[in-house]
Amino acid sequence: MSFVPPGTGWPGDPATADTPVAQDPADVRRLAASSSTLAELTARQSVCRACPRLVEWREEVAEVRRRAFADETYWGRPVPGWGDERPRILVTGLAPAAHGGNRTGRIFTGDRSGDWLFASLHRCGLAAQETSTHAGDGQRLIGARVVASVRCAPPANKPAPEEKAACFPWLTREIELTAPSVRVIVALGGYAWQAGWPALKEAGYTLPRVRPPFGHGAEVEIAYEGTPVTLLGCYHPSQQNTFTGRVTAQMLDDVFLRARELSV
DSSP states (O other): OOSOOTTSOOTTOOOOTTSOOOOSHHHHHHHHHTOOSHHHHHHHHTTOOOOHHHHHHHHHHHHHOOGGGTTSOOOOSOOOOEEOSSOSEEEEESOOOTTTHHHHSSTTOSSHHHHHHHHHHHHTTSBSSSOOOSTTSSOOBSSEEEEESSOSOOGGGOOOHHHHHHHHHHHHHHHHHHTTTOOEEEEESHHHHHHHHHHHHHTTEEOOSSOOOOOTTOEEEEEETTEEEEEEEEOOOOHHHHHHTSSOHHHHHHHHHHHHHHHO
16 A cells, blocks of 8 residues: 555544545535535545646655655655644645655655754744654644645645646635634745735735735735734745755744744
């Protein structure tokens, strides 16, 4: 088996053997729209099979595995949103890593980007532990939730336009379900900034007429049902960015401390 069957005991698995499976983009739209709770939505996200190329890739990676993880079982399924069910801060990223979230079953968990992200969240009082290595490791987010624009690990970390479009309803519905409590949205990287804009609009947020340019520390005032919300830009803690110094630990901390300040 090249993926973990739902309901078989993986820590934090939101799905069961009876969770409905989206087989195409139309199913995604229908199942996302009809999800009345985050629990129902994340369960459906975690078993989606709507994009054949992504399904083939994530399961091939789970079968072949990286040498360092050759003895591990890989999740091999879409990686659902994770964290507080009533977050004040929503963090958005691009997609799970092939040997990170696709291996561990939890977003930003088990890869270098996640090492940087969770260490910063912990320093800023938004995560219980400084590391996030595997599902069931005791990590939890405090007043925060992390989601991705695309829920499956894509080849070369580049989802195709039609795959982004297919996954869009999952993101939109998660943003909609968390909107009543959210006061700050942190976009990790330019793609999350770009992809999140139409999802925010679809979910009912009031936005400026023109999308402002992405930048580290950029702040945009938006609103949900008249309540002010701040959109913050943050460089993605990718290996390329952290190795070159484009992103430092202090830069991440500055953004998340600002997010915590604004979320009160």
